[in-house]
Amino acid sequence: MKREQALVEARGVSRSFATGRSRWSRRMVPAVRDISLQIAAGETLGVVGESGSGKSTLGRLLLRLLPPTSGQVFFDGQDLAELPRLELQRLRREMQVVFQDPVGSLDPRFRVEDLIGEGLDIHGLAEGKERSRTIARLLEEVGLSSDHRRRFPHEFSGGQRQRIGIARALAVSPRFIVLDEPVSALDVSVQAQVLNLLADLQRERGLAYFFVAHDLRVVAHFSDRIAVLYGGRVVELADRDALIARPGHPYTRSLLSAVAEIGVVDQGRVQLAGEPPSPLRPPSGCAFHPRCPYAADRCRQEQPSLSDRDPGHAIACHFPLDGSPVAPGGTKGQDKPEKKL
Numbered sequence: 001m002k003r004e005q006a007l008v009e010a011r012g013v014s015r016s017f018a019t020g021r022s023r024w025s026r027r028m029v030p031a032v033r034d035i036s037l038q039i040a041a042g043e044t045l046g047v048v049g050e051s052g053s054g055k056s057t058l059g060r061l062l063l064r065l066l067p068p069t070s071g072q073v074f075f076d077g078q079d080l081a082e083l084p085r086l087e088l089q090r091l092r093r094e095m096q097v098v099f100q101d102p103v104g105s106l107d108p109r110f111r112v113e114d115l116i117g118e119g120l121d122i123h124g125l126a127e128g129k130e131r132s133r134t135i136a137r138l139l140e141e142v143g144l145s146s147d148h149r150r151r152f153p154h155e156f157s158g159g160q161r162q163r164i165g166i167a168r169a170l171a172v173s174p175r176f177i178v179l180d181e182p183v184s185a186l187d188v189s190v191q192a193q194v195l196n197l198l199a200d201l202q203r204e205r206g207l208a209y210f211f212v213a214h215d216l217r218v219v220a221h222f223s224d225r226i227a228v229l230y231g232g233r234v235v236e237l238a239d240r241d242a243l244i245a246r247p248g249h250p251y252t253r254s255l256l257s258a259v260a261e262i263g264v265v266d267q268g269r270v271q272l273a274g275e276p277p278s279p280l281r282p283p284s285g286c287a288f289h290p291r292c293p294y295a296a297d298r299c300r301q302e303q304p305s306l307s308d309r310d311p312g313h314a315i316a317c318h319f320p321l322d323g324s325p326v327a328p329g330g331t332k333g334q335d336k337p338e339k340k341l
Contacts, residue, residue: 006038007208008176013061013071015054019280029279031057033232034071036306041175042202044209046223046240048216048255050276053229055212059178062210063095064088075176093123096169100181102161106153112139112164113149119172138167143197159190166197176208184214195222216259220244228252231277231287234306238313248309248320250292286318294319 013035020026032054039045047055060066062073064080073080075091083091099105106115116135120126126134136146142163153161162182169177179198183191195218201207213219219226226243228236228251236249247253254272272291277283285302289295298318306316 007041007076008039008062008210009037009074010058010062011036011072011074013058013068013073015057015061015066016069027280028069030282031232031279032061032068035232035234036071037227037234037237039176039208039210041208042206043225044202044211044223046211046213046219046226047229048213048219048226049229051214052276052279054232055229056180058229059097059180059210059212062176063097063178065097090123093119093172094175095178096172096174096176097178097180098162098165098169098182100184102158102165102185103153105165106161108153110152111149112151112153115153115164116149116168116171119168123172125172134171138170139164141170141201142167143193157190158186159194162186162194163197166194166201170201170205173205174207176210178210178212180212181214182211183218191218198222216255220259228255231282232279233287233316234314235288235316236314237306242310242313246313246322248313248315248322249288249317250294250321251288253321286316 013032014030015032016028016030018026019029035054035058037045047058049055057066061068064073067081075095078091080088080091110118113132113135116138117126117131120131120134132149135149139146139148144160144163144167148156148160153164156164162185166182182198183194186194198209199222202209211219211223213222220240223240225237225239227234228243228249230251236243236247236252243252244256247256251272274291277287277290283290284300286292286295286299286304289299292299296319302318304316304318306314308314309320
C-alpha cells in the first residue's frame, strides 16, 4: 500500500503491555496512546519527557521492533504491518537505531570489524577486500582510525564505543535512525563531540533522526521540531523555535522554565508537584491534571485532543497558555480554571 507522505509516519499508534503472572491477574497497561506524527527526510524530530512517558517505546514502534496494539506505521509510504517478512527485512536496511548504552549494545565477544560488518554480511552488501575497505571508511567517517577494527569494545572509551555504534548503524546506508538517548551515558564534553558528529552525518547523508532525550537543552540544540510526551501521549508538537518561544502546554512550560540557559524568556514559571501518573492507575481526563496548577473540572473529566493553535504547533490542552505570563487564578478564555496552591 503506497501513500504520498513523509518518510516516517505514525497514525494513531498505541501500544500496551501485559502485566501479571497468570491469565486471571493479567491486564493490559498502555505505554503509548494514540500518537500521530510525521518525520520528513533530513529532519530531526526531538522527543522529550520524563521516564516512563513512552519515548523509547515509540521509537521501537517506528522501527517495527514492536508491533503496535493499534494504529499504523508507514515508512516511505509503505504500511510496515502489511509488508511480507522478506520485504520487511529488506526495508530494515533503511531503518537503524543507536542505543543509549554504548557498552551493553556492543557484543564484547566481537571485534569492531565484526560488529560493523554484521549488517554488511546480513544484507550481502560487501565481501572480502570491499568489506574491509567499507569498514575502514566507516571508522574514519565517525572519527576513529581504521587500525581500530581489530580491537574489542572493552578497549575503547564510552565516547569511542558510541562512535562504533554509529558506524554500525551507518554500515547499511539507512535513511532513518532512531537515536535512543545516544549521549545520556557520556561526559558533557564527549556529548558535544558526538552530537556534532551526528549533525555532520545528517548533512552529508540526508538522514532523518528520531532523537530521544531527557535533557531539553540537548533536544533544543539538536532538533528541528520537538514532541513533548507525557503519560504516553504527545501533549505538544511544534518547531523548535516556536515551542521555546511560546510553549502552550503547562508541562512544556515547566520543562522550559527549569532550563534558563537555553534562552527562554521568563513566561511565568510552572512548578510541578507530585510524580507522573502510574500507567497501572491512570487518572481520568487529562493525565497531567493532578500536577497542573491550572486544572479545572473539565480537565479532570475529558481527555484533550492534540489540535493546532498555530499552523504546525499542536497542543493537547483545554486551556493552552498564550506565551505570556499566566496570572495566578486562571488562564485567558471563557472557562477559568482554579489555581492550585
